[in-house]
Amino acid sequence: MTRQAGTTASARAARTARWADSLRRIVPLAWPVFIGQVSVLAFATIDTLLVARAGANDLAALAVGSAAYITVFIGFMGVLMALAPIVGQLHGAGRDAEAGHEVHQALWIAFALALLGSTLLVFPAPFLALAQASPEVGEKVRGYLLALAFSLPASLLFTVYRAFNTAVSRPKAVMVLQLGGLALKVPLSTALVFGVPSIGLPALGVTGCGIATALAMWAQALAAFMLVRRDPYYQRFALTGHGLHRPERARLLAMLRLGVPMGAAILVEVTGFAFMAIFIARLGTTPVAGHQIVVNMVSLLFMMPLALANATGTLVAQRIGAGDHADARRLGWHGLALGCAIAAVMGAAVYVLRAPVLGLYSQDAAVLAAALPLVAWLAVFHVADAAQTIAAFVLRAYKIATVPVLIYVAALWGVGLGGGYQLAFNVSGQVPVALQGAPGYWVAATAGLVVAGVALSAFMLWMMRQQRDAQQAAPA
Secondary structure (H helix, E strand, C coil), X not given: CHHHHHHHHHHHHHHHHHHHHHHHHHHHHHHHHHHHHHHHHHHHHHHHHHHHCCCHHHHHHXXXXXXXXXXXXXXXXXXXXXXXXXXXXXXXXXXXXXXXXXXXXXXXXXXXXXXXXXXXXXXXXXXXHHHCCCHHHXXXXXXXXXXXXXXXXXXXXXXXXXXXXXXXXXXXXXXXXXXXXXXXXXXXXXXXXXXXXXXXXXXXXXXXXXXXXXXXXXXXXXXXXXXXXXXXXXXXXXXXXXXXXXXXXXXXXHHHHHHHHHHHHHHHHHHHHHHHHHHHHHHCHHHHHHHHHHHHHHHHHHXXXXXXXHHHHHHHHHHHHHCCHHHHHHHHHHHHHHHHHHHHHHHHHHHHCHHHHHHCCCCCHHHHHHHHXXXXXXXXXXXXXXXXXXXXXXXXXXXCCHHHHHHHHHHHHHHHHHHHHHHHCCCCCCCCHHHCCHHHHHHHHHHHHHHHHHHHHHHHHHXXXXXXXXXXXXXX
8 A cells, every 4th residue: 555655656746747847848938929929919909999999980990901911811821830840840850951941931932922912902802892891991991901911021021030930949039029019019000090290190090000010010020130140049040141042842842731731720710700800890880899809808818828839839849850759749738738727717817807808998888888798708718719729739740730620610610600600690580689699609609619629639639649659569
């Protein structure tokens, strides 16, 4: 009995030590990503807070325009983020010059995607048709997206910089530039949205937000370029000094084979929620304004699991490259469990404090009344969101991207978007009043995220067990 108790205590101590080791490695990579991503989201938060005071039409235009921009940008960003697991594995294997070569190939892809994406933003008619926006709102959406068309190339180029630095465990370099971009964005947005009569600058409303974003993003991208040229750390990767390497078919295709399904997965994930705003806009200005506020709250909360997912995925990719698969599996599991636990605490806290938190966004009683019922689903929504995000990043570290696309399509488009449309617009004629309108979309979106979170987590754990069993069965 004494021996068994001692064995149990030793096993418990070993598990505690492994958890402590994972935390010591994940947290230093996660917190700079968290701060950097919060600063990025603060772009949208600032716009929401400023435009909410400019008028309901401007806020509705921000909701529709943001949905259109995110649909374009996030999918393309996902393609470029394929650079992270590729560089992570190469860096873990000590092949830094080859990792730098992959960055140049990613830049060629970024140039092509920027040209296509900016063209889509300049001609936003399909998005306006889906939203059935009024002429007044539609005109504001066009001005906003035209400004963001100039911002997109800088955003995609900075995505390459971000993916590379995350993969080589230098998230602080990204965080500093993102905070600098935010510091520039705040005064620019304030001046352009409300105008500065003393210098003859007119109030531009939501269009001013787009112009401020474009200026801040180009400043951020140029600062990243200068940092890469001057920081001695980057010399080992041979990123500068010899011009841009020519496009290489084999490397481009390899990156696209991973990046296209990654981009498709992220696009499905984001459009599942972006199109909620577009369809809810059909219900009127007030419902979509309330929805926009809650979306911003959810997006702020999402920065925590996103930071943990980035850190966990980076470490897993590096350990795979180094050939330490047992450590990679342990880090993947620990990152998933940690993210879900923190998400549960954060979601519950926001639900308890929902009234004062919503009051920070708007004092419009009608808009607050539209937003309040949506917050009821936030706690479950956030835990499921954390699970699916971290599991997806770990799978990408293993260069597995196709299965998540299939899961996202079924869960987020099928259950979430399709089910939400059925509830919100009472297609069957039998939906209770409480589930019609925007609440119906949030009920379905939460259900879809739960399906995605459970399925991706289960697939991740199954994949790692399969790999462990195959490794144990392999001859020494």
